[in-house]
Amino acid sequence: MKVERLLWLGASVLVFAGFIYLWQLICDYRWVSPVFLPGPDRAWQALMRGMTQGDLLVRWIATIERMIYGWLLASLAGICLGAVIGSSERARAYIGPTLELMRPLPASAVVPLAIALLGLSETMVLAVIAFGGLWPMLLATVHGFSAVEPRLYEVSRALGLSRTAVIFKIALPSSMPDILAGMRLSLTVALILAVIGEMLASRDGLGSHIMLAARAFRSPDLFAGVILLGVTGLMSAMLLGWFESWMLRWRESR
Amino acid sequence: MLQIDKVNLTLGGHEILRDVSANIGSGEFVCVVGPSGCGKTTMLRLLAGLYQPSAGSVTYRGQRMLHPRQDIAIVFQDYGKALLPWRTAHGNVALAFEAMGAPREGRDDKIEQLLVKVGLGGQGKKYPNQLSGGMQQRLQIARCLAQSPAVLLMDEPFGALDAMTRQGLQDEVLSIVRDTGATAFFVTHDLEEAIYLGDRVIGMLPHPGRVAITVDVNLPYPRNQLTTREDPEFLRLRRQLFDFIKDAES
Numbered sequence A: 001m002k003v004e005r006l007l008w009l010g011a012s013v014l015v016f017a018g019f020i021y022l023w024q025l026i027c028d029y030r031w032v033s034p035v036f037l038p039g040p041d042r043a044w045q046a047l048m049r050g051m052t053q054g055d056l057l058v059r060w061i062a063t064i065e066r067m068i069y070g071w072l073l074a075s076l077a078g079i080c081l082g083a084v085i086g087s088s089e090r091a092r093a094y095i096g097p098t099l100e101l102m103r104p105l106p107a108s109a110v111v112p113l114a115i116a117l118l119g120l121s122e123t124m125v126l127a128v129i130a131f132g133g134l135w136p137m138l139l140a141t142v143h144g145f146s147a148v149e150p151r152l153y154e155v156s157r158a159l160g161l162s163r164t165a166v167i168f169k170i171a172l173p174s175s176m177p178d179i180l181a182g183m184r185l186s187l188t189v190a191l192i193l194a195v196i197g198e199m200l201a202s203r204d205g206l207g208s209h210i211m212l213a214a215r216a217f218r219s220p221d222l223f224a225g226v227i228l229l230g231v232t233g234l235m236s237a238m239l240l241g242w243f244e245s246w247m248l249r250w251r252e253s254r
Numbered sequence B: 001m002l003q004i005d006k007v008n009l010t011l012g013g014h015e016i017l018r019d020v021s022a023n024i025g026s027g028e029f030v031c032v033v034g035p036s037g038c039g040k041t042t043m044l045r046l047l048a049g050l051y052q053p054s055a056g057s058v059t060y061r062g063q064r065m066l067h068p069r070q071d072i073a074i075v076f077q078d079y080g081k082a083l084l085p086w087r088t089a090h091g092n093v094a095l096a097f098e099a100m101g102a103p104r105e106g107r108d109d110k111i112e113q114l115l116v117k118v119g120l121g122g123q124g125k126k127y128p129n130q131l132s133g134g135m136q137q138r139l140q141i142a143r144c145l146a147q148s149p150a151v152l153l154m155d156e157p158f159g160a161l162d163a164m165t166r167q168g169l170q171d172e173v174l175s176i177v178r179d180t181g182a183t184a185f186f187v188t189h190d191l192e193e194a195i196y197l198g199d200r201v202i203g204m205l206p207h208p209g210r211v212a213i214t215v216d217v218n219l220p221y222p223r224n225q226l227t228t229r230e231d232p233e234f235l236r237l238r239r240q241l242f243d244f245i246k247d248a249e250s
């Protein structure tokens, strides 16, 4: 088991190294003009320079903060709303169709509305992130709450658990796998929307960094930004993955 | 102590129980047998306060059963669904104490004692999916005992277990019920199990569900898996109930 995992890890590192090498080859032989595609070496230099001398680090942190705040907002709202809707059959019947109507709306479609209401402000960006991240959270939580084993509600009645205890000790933990899956999706959405929001509202962050670099044909800077985005996505997914397997440790243990 | 008086129950337009009456005395062990679908579970749910009769009354110590009570514990047949998979064995028993608002201090010791009592000593840290079926059912029983119930309602609690585990648990339940002086209502479709455990066996018939026969069991305590089952009285009762079920099916 351990050996197998190590092999997989080794293989993925190899694939990654191969990809970088290919990238370098393409640039060395100038198959693509360096104006558009800098080699990994130049992208790396730009990244290091931006981190140590420029304000790339500050921008990166700004983007991560936006992503996390928006995501937490979306998660909190999604869990609360989802709990209310999911635990009542009537609420599901009444609100369900509206949700289905709103869900496929791309979050970017509400950007003009958000700008009209909130201006090109930090609040606007957060609102867009939270709105986009809300849907996966909401749907996952509704599903989790409506799928609680009915027998457990009977057990709670027989034991005489209070209403709040039933929510926090039965329904919420029982929905946790769904909620965590929703949080994972929502985190990806939050990163994407943080970048889009920064580009549109020109708030200082990776999104604006990338856009400015593109306009000025500074492709190494652009790639440095993209690399950081990738790293952010990867790291947040990994952290959440650990959190998830810790929260759901009762599942795999056997 | 528990009384069902001329109860009718209609669910979703179907008449499920008709004119069911039964009187369960304090400390009595009553078993219910009958073919599948005759309303055994329904009767237990009425006694638990999970259903309300359409006509007639269910009373507990003279009061109407309007909702489930903490001193009436229910052991469900599907133990896998009745346990909280995200809580350890210890945590599952703790749930009963949390519901009662029992003081925190000394709780851990009490829980361990209960686990020992059902033969799960030292297994407190395991999650339900790490326990065998028999152990999970034991755990559910431990949680019910944590309620210090005056009445134990059990719905085919050993239905899904193998014969050996089953006999072991029968003896454990018998001794627990005798130790605590609890009143027991036990649903099963195993005639021998009913006679072995019960002071009285109620036989039910379907379409609509009704009480068709009541048999007193006068077998000496403590009961023993070998001698009790060979007792002529045991065999006579088994024959009587067997004939009853056979007539019902023909």
Ligand SMILES: Nc1ncnc2c1ncn2[C@@H]1O[C@H](COP(=O)(O)OP(=O)(O)OP(=O)(O)O)[C@@H](O)[C@H]1O
Pocket (backbone or CB within 6 Å): B011, B012, B014, B016, B034, B035, B036, B037, B038, B039, B040, B041, B042, B043, B189, B209
């Ligand atoms: N909620 C319900 N709504 C409508 N009909 C029901 C409901 N619950 C049970 N019934 C019906 O009532 C009858 C008795 O059901 P019950 O579960 O009490 O039988 P049982 O004696 O426990 O059977 P088994 O031995 O199979 O467990 C069945 O015909 C069943 O279909």
Ligand SMILES: [Mg+2]
Pocket (backbone or CB within 6 Å): B040, B041, B042, B155
């Ligand atoms: Mg049943």
